[in-house]
Amino acid sequence: MARSASAMRGQILESALRLFAVHGFRGTSLQDIASDAGCSKASLLYHFAGKEKILTELLTPARDALATLLDRVTGLEGGRLVEETVTGYVDLALRFRREIRLLFEDIAEMSCHQDLNVMELANGLRDALAGRSRRAPARVAAWMVLGAVFITSATDDEVAPDEVLRAEMIRSALRTLDHTPS
Amino acid sequence: MARSASAMRGQILESALRLFAVHGFRGTSLQDIASDAGCSKASLLYHFAGKEKILTELLTPARDALATLLDRVTGLEGGRLVEETVTGYVDLALRFRREIRLLFEDIAEMSCHQDLNVMELANGLRDALAGRSRRAPARVAAWMVLGAVFITSATDDEVAPDEVLRAEMIRSALRTLDHTPS
């Protein structure tokens, strides 16, 4: 039966996000998504121009949210800049956990192939995390925080309730950056 | 021409490691490896029972080195435990950069499919990084360090010379764990 277009599209996106997060982009076939969403593979390609387009649509919200965060901290500096960036980054990472997990599976492809400019945004985030400093210690610490939050968010390990996890991630990140909260 | 068996095997492993680190395990075909190593795809399968066996042979040294590190810190506790573990982990991560990069591409597969018990080792590492503590702050910080060092090591970014990078990673990690060096 022909459901409303938007409903089927939403179901496809939901199935794709879940399967990508578990098996990765390459590890999930169009047939896998179709079976999970309860439609034919041909129906997928009726709603989306191709497999890549599904991925793009899934990652766009997270990309936009990150861009918004970077805009918001543009005018800040010093302690406020670091605090706002860390807090914002941790919040984003937790909100888009599944998107991060699927990125984690195919990072190399994403950073090259895409029409989303992920690498540029990641560089901006690191720059802000380092408090705009060009010195090696600050830049390394920024890389550390980037990776730490990224992976800690991607893990399935139930190390702590979400609220505790969030608070501890922020505290740890600020410590990593050698930043004493004001 | 038929070279010595060990020479061809070494060349295959070298090509495979380099290609896996760039394109991932799934993203590298047997033909890619064969072309790079200068032999036929059939020759690959003469020296190795299958694609998976090549991967296993590549990861075994890193796995063994990690196991050795965990053994070495077994008797330690408190400050010495954390310092030794952090230093050892950072050293390992830097020594096996390419192996980490290829793991990074296919983490989900590795943690399930393998005959190497990677997850168990990772849990032991986190436990040591947390100073054997079961409290949430310490365990989250341990996850942070695990992810931070992992990703910072995997990056191509020339943020600092290797010696500076290593020192700063260790200092940042100790800070993340709220550990003041003795």
Add this chain to the structure above:
DNA sequence: CTCATAACTGTCCGATCGGTCAGTTCTGAC
């Protein structure tokens, strides 16, 4: 030299992938 065997290869195979297309079924405006 001979010759057993290790080293190597060209060729084929079945499976799976993303994607196409002609044709069918459903829906909603009139």
Add this chain to the structure above:
DNA sequence: GTCAGAACTGACCGATCGGACAGTTATGAG
């Protein structure tokens, strides 16, 4: 009711993958 168009599908296609196998070439001991 009619019917145009949206929604959907089964069948098919070319490409690519990991792997199998019979056959060929090089090597080194006797």
